[in-house]
Amino acid sequence: MAAPTWVAVPDDSPFGVHNLPYGVFTTADRPQERRIGVAIGDHVLDAGAAARAAGAGTAGPEAGLLTAPTLNPLLTAGRSAWTAVRSLITAWLTDEAHRAAVEPHLLPRDSVTLHLAFDVADYVDFYASEHHATNVGRIFRPDGEPLPPNWKHLPIGYHGRSGTIVVSGTPVVRPNGQRRGAGLSAPSFGPCERLDFEAELGFVVGGPTAQGEPVPLAEAEEHVFGVCLLNDWSARDIQAWETVPLGPFLGKSFATSVSPWIVPLDALSAARVDPPPHDVGIQPYLDDRDTGTPPRGLDIAVEVRLRGEVVSRPPFSTMYWTYAQMLTHMTVNGASLRAGDLFASGTVSGPKREQRGALIELTWNGEEPLVLADGTKRTFLEDGDELVISATAPGPDGTRIGFGEVAGRVVAGPVLV
Structure with missing residues (x-):
């Protein structure tokens, strides 16, 4: 059974904690700064900011992959890193111990502009x-x-x-x-x-x-x-x-x-x-x-x-x-x-x-x-x-x-x- 999340997610949301799709976004106050985001309910988690806020004690070296402006460094890292990063993000959004550090980095989904999430190779x-x-x-x-x-x-x-x-x-x-x-x-x-x-x-x-x-x-x-x-x-x-x-x-x-x-x-x-x-x-x-x-x-x-x-x-x-x-x-x-x-x-x-x-x-x-x-x-x-x-x-x-x-x-x- 999917772990419950402390984020207020509508029951019928297709972006529940069991999904956590990745994207890249900007905000009106920082239009030139592309950031990796993760959709959760009606929000987007600024994944890089959440990784920094979680601190060295809870965010291993994989979390550094979330501070890039595209998904390409994460893609390069391979399957073990993908699993580890997904596990980290799930923990941030389900464990109340992380809430105080992570919650400030949840942005309303309708307030961000979404971009191509990765640089396409072939x-x-x-x-x-x-x-x-x-x-x-x-x-x-x-x-x-x-x-x-x-x-x-x-x-x-x-x-x-x-x-x-x-x-x-x-x-x-x-x-x-x-x-x-x-x-x-x-x-x-x-x-x-x-x-x-x-x-x-x-x-x-x-x-x-x-x-x-x-x-x-x-x-x-x-x-x-x-x-x-x-x-x-x-x-x-x-x-x-x-x-x-x-x-x-x-x-x-x-x-x-x-x-x-x-x-x-x-x-x-x-x-x-x-x-x-x-x-x-x-x-x-x-x-x-x-x-x-x-x-x-x-x-x-x-x-x-x-x-x-x-x-x-x-x-x-x-x-x-x-x-x-x-x-x-x-x-x-x-x-x-x-x-x-x-x-x-x-x-x-x-x-x-x-x-x-x-x-x-x-x-x-x-x-x-x-x-x-x-x-x-x-x-x-x-x-x-x-x-x-x-x-x-x-x-x-x-x-x-x-x-x-x-x-x-x-x-x-x-x-x-």
Whole structure:
């Protein structure tokens, strides 16, 4: 059972003491000073200040990792430090002996400005939902097999652009690019006409590795620090023209939004479930059944709101490939990990129409417009549209773990000729 906390936390708060997600914030009186914070109820704990206030007798050397302006030093420190720091913060917020020292460093959550919590090193996006991949395959290959022949043998992914990963709330500028209309032999150039979202989870990596040293499945938890929400904005018309033969490029690289809160993997023990079974043989290095670890599937309920209206509720528990399989495949060729690496799950979609995690599926590539409550229709996103993704997962003793939100509003971009 989760320890009680002396902090006044609403009973239904998704940020209870069993969660304790990490973020980076500033305050109006110190706008240039970025500080690591931990969400608890309706407050943010200034973790560095709390570490200093707790004193040398209660805060070991791990607490010094909390005084940095980003999470990267903590990510570099590895699993043992992550466990120790989480234990320290839990003690500060549950033991009355620490209350007098720590309580002054609790700030109202609505009084702080949240920032990107870590400096992103490399970014990889996967394609791990069988339902999403099958739907997209049926849209573009209606007379053929929906899944490519390699899909069930390995987690398909591509390398994205880390420099355009932005925190929730950052406007998303409609990109320019080449696109070829149906029936036309030559492309045109201009603003994207088929802008889409993709509801995903992101996995934040720490515990760097040396080049040439793959990470086996059994060691995945040594390198996955936590989970965030992610929106892989997609220019479908630009993407369709450029993808063959080398895959996504400008159709994806203009913006990727992430939530400001990183939920520690340790907070998700009650959310672990068995992933869907594999119905074809896979290589032993990807066989996740007998690694002696808890299940790597995650029971995370995602919700997508367009212009304030819920349009989809994708279940992450249906994802065919697990975070451990993604990480292992990402490194099996010897590619090294760096603190701050981020890999994404790919669009989360379920078997039902209302569980599809992108407009390309919800509207069947624009053929079946989405009708909103006010009567307006959407095939793809229009300027001014705001897209908000949130998620929760089971916590201990019937509680819920919250991930916060990742939000972005589409704005018109420059028109190039």
